[in-house]
Every structure is written in structure tokens, then in C-alpha cells.
Amino acid sequence: MQTELVQLLEGQNGLTKAVIDNEFARCEVYLHGAHVTSFTPKGGDDLLWLSKTAIFDRAKAIRGGIPLCWPWFGAHPTDSTKAAHGFARVSLWQVISVQTTELGATELILGLKASEKTRKLWPNEFELQYKITVAQMLSVELTTINIGKEPIQITEALHSYLALGDIVKARIRGLSGVCYSDKVDDSKVIEQVGDIVVKQEVDRVYMNTQDSCLLIDDVLMRTINISKLGSLDTVVWNPWAVKACSMADVHDNGHQTMVCIEAANVLDNVITIAAGERHTISQSISL
Numbered sequence: 001m002q003t004e005l006v007q008l009l010e011g012q013n014g015l016t017k018a019v020i021d022n023e024f025a026r027c028e029v030y031l032h033g034a035h036v037t038s039f040t041p042k043g044g045d046d047l048l049w050l051s052k053t054a055i056f057d058r059a060k061a062i063r064g065g066i067p068l069c070w071p072w073f074g075a076h077p078t079d080s081t082k083a084a085h086g087f088a089r090v091s092l093w094q095v096i097s098v099q100t101t102e103l104g105a106t107e108l109i110l111g112l113k114a115s116e117k118t119r120k121l122w123p124n125e126f127e128l129q130y131k132i133t134v135a136q137m138l139s140v141e142l143t144t145i146n147i148g149k150e151p152i153q154i155t156e157a158l159h160s161y162l163a164l165g166d167i168v169k170a171r172i173r174g175l176s177g178v179c180y181s182d183k184v185d186d187s188k189v190i191e192q193v194g195d196i197v198v199k200q201e202v203d204r205v206y207m208n209t210q211d212s213c214l215l216i217d218d219v220l221m222r223t224i225n226i227s228k229l230g231s232l233d234t235v236v237w238n239p240w241a242v243k244a245c246s247m248a249d250v251h252d253n254g255h256q257t258m259v260c261i262e263a264a265n266v267l268d269n270v271i272t273i274a275a276g277e278r279h280t281i282s283q284s285i286s287l
């Protein structure tokens with residue numbers, strides 16, 4: 001490993017974080033959850049939102065950044081005692097490699113393998129590789145490898161929390177004409193018309209879309225481009241004031257400066273991976 005490319009430091013509450021600081025950007029990644037908590041292009045502000053009251057605890061997911069929802073998204077499909085969004089975001093990942101690409105980007109690969117602990121939650125044999133590429137753009141790429149003898153099925157999301165100036169003044173472009181399942185309205189299916197403007201709780205799965213989104217922010221005077229591959233759904237989430245108040249790890253009025261735009265495969269788009277095969281979902285975030 002080329003240790004000069006990445007520093008392993010003690011982060012909040014003693015958890016280890018990998019810090020990449022290259023000519024393009026600075027990025028922080030906790031090994032707990034393989035959780036990217038910050039991506040700040042040089043001379044600019046963080047593109048990711050991190051709650052000021054985020055809890056850094058080995059048993060909990062960090063509120064903000066990019067949690068990995070895997071191998072199930074949302075509630076477990078059959079067992080309500082299992083934690084929402086799976087266990088990848090609360091597992092300790094290992095550093096596999098770090099290198100500089102031909103274009104000068106820093107590429108960090110983290111890994112997670114099936115263990116006694118994961119088999120109790122999910123009986124399948126797997127390997128996960130998570131590639132984080134830091135350039136002018138942040139790219140994250142999660143590969144699931146089925147190393148077992150049976151097919152496996154997953155749902156998943158790269159649950160990115162994006163920072164913005166003022167939620168009611170921001171617009172999300174790119175999903176007009178796409179139908180969404182509205183989790184705050186009994187999963188009613190509604191077609192999106194025009195840009196999304198968030199003025200209340202929003203929890204939607206935009207179904208069967210592979211398109212990029214733009215987060216247009218006239219307050220911070222920037223537009224974030226969010227593109228993806230290997231993802232058939234886009235989740236848009238903001239808990240809004242009442243729900244955010246009930247969450248200990250969202251700071252006061254924190255919902256006003258964030259929105260989640262998540263590359264996902266959920267609902268009908270369950271991914272089946274045959275024995276020996278792999279599947280990759282990725283998302284890129286840039287100005």
C-alpha cells in the first residue's frame with residue numbers, strides 16, 4: 001500500500017478514518033461502514049452533508065456522508081427485528097489497496113467479507129469491494145461478488161447526503177417524467193412533473209431511471225451533478241422538521257441544508273447474482 005496517498009488517522013470517538021488529500025480534493029472515509037463523510041474539492045466547500053450531531057459508534061450508522069445500504073434497503077423484507085438498510089454501514093471494513101490512477105486521481109479500495117457475524121444476519125457467502133476515487137469528481141463504486149454456490153439477491157443504495165444552502169430554494173433536475181413510489185403517501189405511484197422542490201417530508205423511490213440528476217443551489221451558487229451506473233432507481237429523501245427533530249443524530253434545522261439523492265436498486269429491481277458472478281453499482285458526485 002502506498003501510505004503517502006492516504007493517511008489513516010484517529011477520527012471521532014476513536015474510529016479510524018482514511019484521509020485523502022490530493023491536488024483535486026480532500027476526502028474522509030471511516031472504515032466503520034466504509035463511510036465517506038466528506039468530499040471537498042480544492043478551494044470549495046464540502047459537497048456532502050454531515051450532521052453536527054452525528055453519532056460515531058461501532059454499532060450505529062453515521063448520519064450524513066454516504067452510508068452504504070446493503071444487502072437490503074429499508075426494512076428487512078421478512079424480519080422486522082433486523083436493522084434497516086442492512087449491515088454494511090455498521091461493519092468494519094479493511095483497506096485493500098490505494099493507488100494513483102493515470103490521470104492523477106487517488107483510488108482507495110476497501111473490502112468486506114462474509115463472517116460468522118454477517119452469516120447470522122444474512123446467510124450468504126460474499127465479498128464486497130468498495131472503490132472510492134478522489135479527483136475533481138468523487139466516484140464511489142460498490143461491487144458485490146457472490147463467492148457462494150447459490151444465487152444471492154440484494155437490494156442496495158449509495159445513500160448520499162448532499163449539502164445545500166436552503167432546501168426550499170434548491171431544485172433537483174433530471175427526474176421529470178419518471179414515476180415514483182411515495183413512501184409518505186402509502187406508496188402511491190405518481191409521475192414527477194418538472195424539477196423537484198422539497199417543501200415537506202419527501203421519501204420517494206423514483207423507479208426505473210438511470211439518468212443523472214442536477215442539484216441546483218442558487219444560495220451556495222453551485223450545481224452538483226449526480227450520475228450513476230448499475231442503478232435502476234433513484235431515492236430522494238428529506239425527513240423534514242418533525243421527523244428530523246425526533247432523530248437524535250440530526251442537528252437543529254439540519255434538514256434545511258441537506259437532501260439525499262441515492263443511487264439504488266430497490267422495490268421490483270432486486271438484483272440476483274449467480275454463483276461466481278458480480279454486480280456493481282456506482283455514483284459520481286461533482287460540481
Ligand code: BG6
Pocket residue numbers: 061074084085159183203204235237262
Ligand atoms: C431513506 C429511506 O433512504 O433512508 C427512508 O427512504 C429512511 O425511509 C432514510 O428513513 C434514513 O434511514 P436511516 O435508517 O438511516 O435513518
